[in-house]
Amino acid sequence: MIEMIFAEFDKMLGNLSGLLDKAEALAAQKKFDVGNLLAARLAPDQFHFIRQVQIACDTVKFGASRLAGKDAPRFEDNESTMPDLRRRITMTRDFLASVKAADFTGWESRKTLNPRREGKYLPGDEYLMQHVIPNFYFHVTTAYSILRHNGVEIGKADYLGAINYRDL
Amino acid sequence: MIEMIFAEFDKMLGNLSGLLDKAEALAAQKKFDVGNLLAARLAPDQFHFIRQVQIACDTVKFGASRLAGKDAPRFEDNESTMPDLRRRITMTRDFLASVKAADFTGWESRKTLNPRREGKYLPGDEYLMQHVIPNFYFHVTTAYSILRHNGVEIGKADYLGAINYRDL
Numbered sequence: 232m233i234e235m236i237f238a239e240f241d242k243m244l245g246n247l248s249g250l251l252d253k254a255e256a257l258a259a260q261k262k263f264d265v266g267n268l269l270a271a272r273l274a275p276d277q278f279h280f281i282r283q284v285q286i287a288c289d290t291v292k293f294g295a296s297r298l299a300g301k302d303a304p305r306f307e308d309n310e311s312t313m314p315d316l317r318r319r320i321t322m323t324r325d326f327l328a329s330v331k332a333a334d335f336t337g338w339e340s341r342k343t344l345n346p347r348r349e350g351k352y353l354p355g356d357e358y359l360m361q362h363v364i365p366n367f368y369f370h371v372t373t374a375y376s377i378l379r380h381n382g383v384e385i386g387k388a389d390y391l392g393a394i395n396y397r398d399l
Numbered sequence: 400m401i402e403m404i405f406a407e408f409d410k411m412l413g414n415l416s417g418l419l420d421k422a423e424a425l426a427a428q429k430k431f432d433v434g435n436l437l438a439a440r441l442a443p444d445q446f447h448f449i450r451q452v453q454i455a456c457d458t459v460k461f462g463a464s465r466l467a468g469k470d471a472p473r474f475e476d477n478e479s480t481m482p483d484l485r486r487r488i489t490m491t492r493d494f495l496a497s498v499k500a501a502d503f504t505g506w507e508s509r510k511t512l513n514p515r516r517e518g519k520y521l522p523g524d525e526y527l528m529q530h531v532i533p534n535f536y537f538h539v540t541t542a543y544s545i546l547r548h549n550g551v552e553i554g555k556a557d558y559l560g561a562i563n564y565r566d567l
Contacts, residue, residue, distance in 0.1 A: 277547060316533075351567060352564070365558070368540065369543075397521065
């Protein structure tokens, strides 16, 4: 089942790229600098849009890395434009694609470490449930909300992406 | 693993209750009507706070109901106060507690129906991954963001709740 969770993360990262397109479209239509959206935030002491995308990517990257026991590529957090953010998303999805189902074997009990919590660990299952999943969706949703709050024409379908309903 | 996902939803609903407390505290401190927060939204064509909480609850309720094949209690969507919302959250958690691990047997392939998609279904695993999880965290995060945007003093720890890190 963990493969399905990461497959969904991958799909959501694609949806996030789609949100960038909609943001650019609004900036072009209204003739404002798209950087205004990149620097936007919902509260003065909350991260801006660029940082939300960076953290969404990192949550997936470190999640896969720690649960699969595979080194993650290092990203410099130097994105400042829409093409930069697209590249960050693509690099994250490329890393995800490099992690194979077999790499996750034993993930539930793998001790996951976090540099912010020295000398501590979380078992893989708790790390996935209590950290990776809620944080990933938090940052994707916050990125979405920053755009929505600023007039970008997006809705729930842009967030969720296509869902393959079957005929009964 | 599905039990862990719903256990985390239950925890997040408790965290959401904690956000209500912080919202009430700010309203009391600044002497404004807490109803102003309940009616707040991030965009004029997006749902307000009350509706975000209702949908977060319903996403979990219908998720458990459809994946476990158990009838869900009907809620009237008539909440208009903080105590109303607390009751809604409690009723949702009570229903969750009534669903036992054994009820989920076969959930992955169970055909889940949605009244909005007549004549269609999703297999349980796709319904959980592509609908329940992303929607639940979307609405909890949006409720959080509405409060944060309006000055309620909350941070990521209020959203995530306590995490039980172990000593290495």
